[in-house]
Amino acid sequence: MSNLTHKRLEVSNFSKLLLKWHEKDNNRQMPWKGEKDAYKVWLSEIILQQTRVEQGLAYYDNFLHNFPTIKDLAAANEKKVFKLWEGLGYYSRCRNLIATARMIAGHYGGVFPGNYNDILSLKGVGPYTASAIASFAFDLPHAVVDGNVYRVLARVFGIEEAIDSTTGKKNFHQLANELLDQKQPGRYNQAIMDFGATICKPVAPLCNHCIFKKHCVAYSCNKIQQLPVKEKKIKQRSRFFYFFIIQHGSKTAIRERLDKDIWQHLHEFPLIELPQGNTTDSAVTEALQMKWINGESFIKAEPVIYRQKLTHQSITAIFINSRVHELPGSLRNYEWVDEDRLSAYSFPKIINDYLSNRALVNE
DNA sequence: AACTCGGGGGC
C-alpha cells in the first residue's frame, strides 16, 4: 500500500511545521486574532459556534459597539440583545450569552474567570470554547478541537475513527493535546484552525502547497475525500406554519415563542401549524374556531408563501392577512403592536423576509 | 448516544 510512501510524522514535528506555516504563510486576518481581552475572545467564540467567520464578523463588531464591556452586556435589555443576535441562528447562544455576562458581572465581579474549569462551567461554553478562551486569553495549554482540527488531524494522521462517536471524540482530543505546543498554546490553536480553514479545506483542499504533503496519510492513500469520517446522518422533517397577520387598526398581534422549539425567544404572528397535506382553508377554519378571526373579518387576497431550508427542518410559512373590527379576546395574551414598531422585535428570518418584501409591495 | 438548535455558502 501507499502507506509506505509517506514518512510518518513525529508528534513534535507536526507543531513545528504548523507554527512555521503560521509565521510565514498564514495571511488570515480577523479582528479578534491576538486578542487578549477575555470578554472579546469569549464573545467571538460564542458567535462563531457552528458559524462561518464571514457570517459572524458584522455581529461581532455590532455587539462590541453596543456593549464595549461585559458589564454593559450584563446590564443590557434582553430584547435589545436578541435584536442584535437576530438572523445569526442558534438562539440559545444568545440566551446563554446574557446569562454568562450577568454571572461574570455578578458572581465574578466583572472579571472573566481565568482557569479552565471555571470557564467550562459558564453557560454556553463547552470543551471547544473553554479551550479557546483559556489558550487565547490566558495562555493555558488546552488544545481546541473544532471542525477544522478534526479534519486536519483525521487527514494528516489518517484516522478513520468517526469524529462524532464518543470514543472518536475522546481520541481526537487526546491527540490534539499531545500535539499542542505547551509554550504557545494560543498561537498553536490559532494556527491549526487557520490551516484547516484556508489550506486543509473540507472540499478541494490545497494539497499542492500543503506543508504536510509528504506526511499526510490521507493524501498519499488518496483518502482526502473520505476523511474525516462521520457516522451520524441528518434527519429532515417538513413543517408547515400558517401565520395570521391579524390587523386591528394599525396594530397586529405578535408574541414571543416560548416553547422548546425552533426560534425560542424570537417573536411570531398567531400561528397554526398543520401536518403536510393541509390547505390554507383548513388553517382558516381553525382560526375561526379559535375565534382569532370571525365571519366579519376581511381576509385579504391570496396567502403568501415562503420557504426556508434549515439543517434539520424544511419550513414552509404561509402568511394569511386579515383585518378585524374588534380585538379578539382569544388573542389577549398577544402583544398588539403598531406595524411601524415591528422592527423593534426580533423575528425568524422567514418572517423578516415576508415583512421586508411586504414593505416593498406597500410602497 | 441520539436529538435538537439557524442560517448561509460552496459545490
Add this chain to the structure above:
DNA sequence: GCCCCAGAGTT
C-alpha cells in the same frame, strides 16, 4: 440537493 461551518445543551 448535500455538506459544512471556531459546538453546546437536553433527553
